[in-house]
Amino acid sequence: MAARTIGLLHPGEMGAAVGAVLRGGGHRVVWASEARSSETRARADRAGLEDVGTAAEVARCEVVFSICPPHAALEVARSAPFRGIYVDANAVSPATAARVGEAVDEFVDGGIVGPPPRESGTTRIYLSGGGAEDVAALFAGSALEPRVVENASAVKMAYAAWSKGTAAMLLAIRELARREGVEETLLAEWDLSLPELRERYERAARSAEAKGWRWVGEMEEIAATFEADGLPGGFHRAAAEVYRSQ
Numbered sequence: 001m002a003a004r005t006i007g008l009l010h011p012g013e014m015g016a017a018v019g020a021v022l023r024g025g026g027h028r029v030v031w032a033s034e035a036r037s038s039e040t041r042a043r044a045d046r047a048g049l050e051d052v053g054t055a056a057e058v059a060r061c062e063v064v065f066s067i068c069p070p071h072a073a074l075e076v077a078r079s080a081p082f083r084g085i086y087v088d089a090n091a092v093s094p095a096t097a098a099r100v101g102e103a104v105d106e107f108v109d110g111g112i113v114g115p116p117p118r119e120s121g122t123t124r125i126y127l128s129g130g131g132a133e134d135v136a137a138l139f140a141g142s143a144l145e146p147r148v149v150e151n152a153s154a155v156k157m158a159y160a161a162w163s164k165g166t167a168a169m170l171l172a173i174r175e176l177a178r179r180e181g182v183e184e185t186l187l188a189e190w191d192l193s194l195p196e197l198r199e200r201y202e203r204a205a206r207s208a209e210a211k212g213w214r215w216v217g218e219m220e221e222i223a224a225t226f227e228a229d230g231l232p233g234g235f236h237r238a239a240a241e242v243y244r245s246q
Helices: 013-024 038-047 070-077 094-103 132-137 152-180 183-193 196-228 234-244
Strands: 005-009 028-031 063-066 085-088 106-113 123-128 144-148
Touching: 005 013, 013 028, 013 038, 013 063, 063 070, 070 085, 070 094, 070 196, 085 094, 085 132, 094 106, 094 152, 094 196, 106 132, 106 152, 123 132, 123 152, 132 144, 152 183, 152 196, 152 234, 183 196, 196 234
Parallel strands: 005 028, 005 063, 063 085, 085 106, 123 144
Antiparallel strands: 106 123
């Protein structure tokens, strides 16, 4: 497809990788350095993104991607008068996605599953809404596989409810065993009957230490999604507390 000018708010680890994928497709990708950290600037530079200074300038783009911590998604959508296609690719509930949609002119609901996309077959972006097909075309043949679905934010919530929810459970379980003085006994039993759990725990601990702060809001969004459908949200509210303590 013809090259387009695409805005990115804001290039964290995932956002910068998505920006690099779009640049690899021949598109111009811009971002706003205003009020951003030196670490964010360095990521944007490595990804080859063009700094246009302010969110108001980014808002002039044909397509804008918001990839930020879940608790900031609505604030980011309200930060400038976005007039092009606004893709909220954040881990938010369908209800929060609807509020984001009310704040912009043309809304596409998105959800990313997998690690930052650097090689094919690892990461997918789920997309919903009137402009979803146009946005999906931006990623054709790239390392980030687009999938157009009915409710992208619900897909992300349901997926992360398991992947990050069960990681929080493992962290809490081992902490319980430690406080009760049976940690070594538990680990020995894991090795006998559930040998995969020790490695899963180690992965969960590493991830929570590096970015658990981002997952507090995500767990709260998942809890709200469960509750909106008449299901108990308590487990994921507890998972938010687990990540808050890391």
